[in-house]
Amino acid sequence: MNRFALNHATTKFWDQREAVEACARIGAGIGLWREPVAAAGLAATAALVRDAGVAVTSLCRGGFFTGGDRAAIEDNRRAIEEAAVLGAPELVLVCGGLPDRDTGIDTARARVAEALAELAPYAGEAGVRLAIEPLHPMFASDRCVVSTLEQAVELAAPFPAETVGVVVDTYHVWWDPRVFDAIASAAGRISSFQVADWVTPLPAGVLTGRGQLGDGCVDFRRFKTAVDAAGYTGPIEVELFNDVLWSRPGPEVFAETVERFARHVA
Amino acid sequence: MNRFALNHATTKFWDQREAVEACARIGAGIGLWREPVAAAGLAATAALVRDAGVAVTSLCRGGFFTGGDRAAIEDNRRAIEEAAVLGAPELVLVCGGLPDRDTGIDTARARVAEALAELAPYAGEAGVRLAIEPLHPMFASDRCVVSTLEQAVELAAPFPAETVGVVVDTYHVWWDPRVFDAIASAAGRISSFQVADWVTPLPAGVLTGRGQLGDGCVDFRRFKTAVDAAGYTGPIEVELFNDVLWSRPGPEVFAETVERFARHVA
Structure with missing residues (x-):
């Protein structure tokens, strides 16, 4: 349980x-999002x-590099700076x-x-790692052309x-028949291990x-074993985008998520 | 255009x-479905x-082998027989x-x-090829655990x-970054080339x-070139599952589909 982290998108x-404050009470980490950070203020959030x-x-x-525009690069520089300020x-x-x-x-x-080639030196100077997230292929046209972990590792x-x-x-x-090979090949490069279940x-x-x-079909312990075997010892973030969860009170979803994590992941 | 075929699911x-009859008028082939064939009668449809x-x-x-039950095997034997009767x-x-x-x-x-190992000899005797269709990974849990062409070729x-x-x-x-390699490796084994566009x-x-x-983002000519290069010279079926198309008159959708095929595929 000491690896549990809440991604704020879950709530x-x-x-x-x-x-x-809820994370502080149980010694958990938190994954933050730029928009609420900006709304609360970057310095205030860091404090x-x-x-x-x-x-x-x-x-x-x-991210969102595929338009090939300078604005995306500049926005990512700002994101790197924000990450550095937040630690x-x-x-x-x-x-x-x-x-x-x-x-x-x-x-x-x-x-x-x-874009990675342009941003990597800047990220390196800031002490922030660029974490390429492959998204499910159902998002390939509208969100992310990086669709497999193997592809992310190659990038x-x-x-x-x-x-x-x-x-x-x-x-x-x-779903990926090559994912466990890809996890092994990602040894030393795993930035984040996030968990969410697949339901239809x-x-x-x-x-x-x-x-x-x-609630779904994902074998979390198999993934945890594979990620651990690749040398990743960091936090495990629960990141759920779910309209039903979002309609419920944050404290209730948080408690449920902690309990589910203990039962299915830890 | 002489490779155009209508998959009946489109209409x-x-x-x-x-x-x-519409296919006959333009010299097109047709991909049939078991349920309408059964409703019209197998022999009558063959005639x-x-x-x-x-x-x-x-x-x-x-298909639908993953329950591991005998009923699925028996149903697939019947499907093989039906395919043989229909030619x-x-x-x-x-x-x-x-x-x-x-x-x-x-x-x-x-x-x-x-299941393939059990059915292949029977299919071979019937002169029907078992055509493994990889489905998009968004269907992996509820329809098809074969999610990439590479995996289908391995099977x-x-x-x-x-x-x-x-x-x-x-x-x-x-979406698959490995798909063109997989198409090349499928040379001699391509049972069917089906086209539909990806829209969000x-x-x-x-x-x-x-x-x-x-209407979407698929580069059909690139796929056609790759499939042709792998030695496939057969029909190209248009198979669209689309509520809006299904709500329109069949002849109208058929004519539109022929026109779109000429413009974007042929």
């Missing part, structure tokens, strides 16, 4: 301060987590989908590699392991249908 | 006879397509999802391999190429959101 509409003694396990999120060691990247009808998937993927490979890593999120990769039917738009731990 | 609620001079390009569908050279297999909460994905995948590999093949359906595989947002349940050709 998206719960006040960030209350979520941090909040420092005073509470809560580790910021990741900052979500940078977040990892900046999670959702790399972007197909920007328009004329840009093919290979071009979009090449733009991700180019990270040209860079120092302490500068560019990969995220293993069970929701996105559980998926809701319209498919973004907010992640299952509470234990 | 699901259009009478099968009318669909066959219908024979008299119309319409090639049955595939029969949909067998369909390929029986498309949707291999099945996770049958219950206790059966892991590796077990489910092993059951697919076992087919132990059997003669004329007995067990693979389906390349753009809707299911367009996906509808609830995600089954009926396939896009009309040209």
Whole structure:
């Protein structure tokens, strides 16, 4: 249980301060999101987590590189700076989908590699790791052209392991027949291990249908064993995008999530 | 255009006879489904397509092996027999999802391999090829644990190429960074080339959101070039599961589909 971390998206509409305080009470870390951090103020949030003694396990999120525009690079520089101020060691990247009808998937993927090359030195100087998150292939067109962990590892490979890593999120990769080989090949580069369950039917738009731990078909202990075997000893973030959970009180969802984590993951 | 074939699912609620007659008028083949075939009668349908001079390009569908039950094997034997009667050279297999909460994905995948081993000799005798269709990973839990073309090729590999093949359906595989390598490795084993476009947002349940050709992001000509390079010279079936298309008159959807095929695929 000492590896449990709450990703704030699980309790998206719960006040960030209350979520941090709840994590402090059980010695958990927290994954923060840029928008609520900005709303509360970057310096105020940094002070909040420092005073509470809560580790910021990741900052979500940078990325969206596939338009090939300078604005994305500049925004990611700011995200790196924010992560550094918060003491977040990892900046999670959702790399972007197909920007328009004329840009093919290979071009979009090449733009991700180019953006990483430009940002990696800056991240390295800031002491923040760029954490490439492969998203489920159902998001390939609109959110992320990086669809497998193997692909994420290949994108990270040209860079120092302490500068560019990969995220293993069970929701996105559980189906992949190559995922356990990819986890082994990611040794030393695992930035974050996130857990969410896979449940069907998926809701319209498919973004907010992640299952509470234990409600679906993901074998979390198998993933934990594989990630541990790859040398990852860091926090395990629970990140659930789920309309039903979001409609419930934050403290209740937090308590349920801690209990499910103990039962299905720890 | 001489490779165009209508999969009847594109015009699901259009009478099968009318669909066959429309195909006959333009020299197209048709992919049939077992349920409408059974409703019209197997012998009557065989006579219908024979008299119309319409090639049955595939029969949909067998599969659903992952429960590991004898009933599935027996049902697939009947499907093979039906395909033989119809003159369909390929029986498309949707291999099945996770049958219950206790059966892991590796077990489910092993059951697919076992079922193929049992059915392949029977299919070979009947002159029908078992066509393994990888489905998009968003269907891995509820429909098909075969999620990539590479995996389908590996499952087919132990059997003669004329007995067990693979389906390349753009809707299911367009996102895969390894798909073009997999198509090359499938040379001689491509049972069917199906086309549908990828559009978002996906509808609830995600089954009926396939896009009309040209409405989405799939590069059909790139896939056609790759499939052709792998030696496939057979029909190209348009298979669209789409609630909006299903609500429109069959002849109108058929004409539109032919026109889109000419513009985006042929």
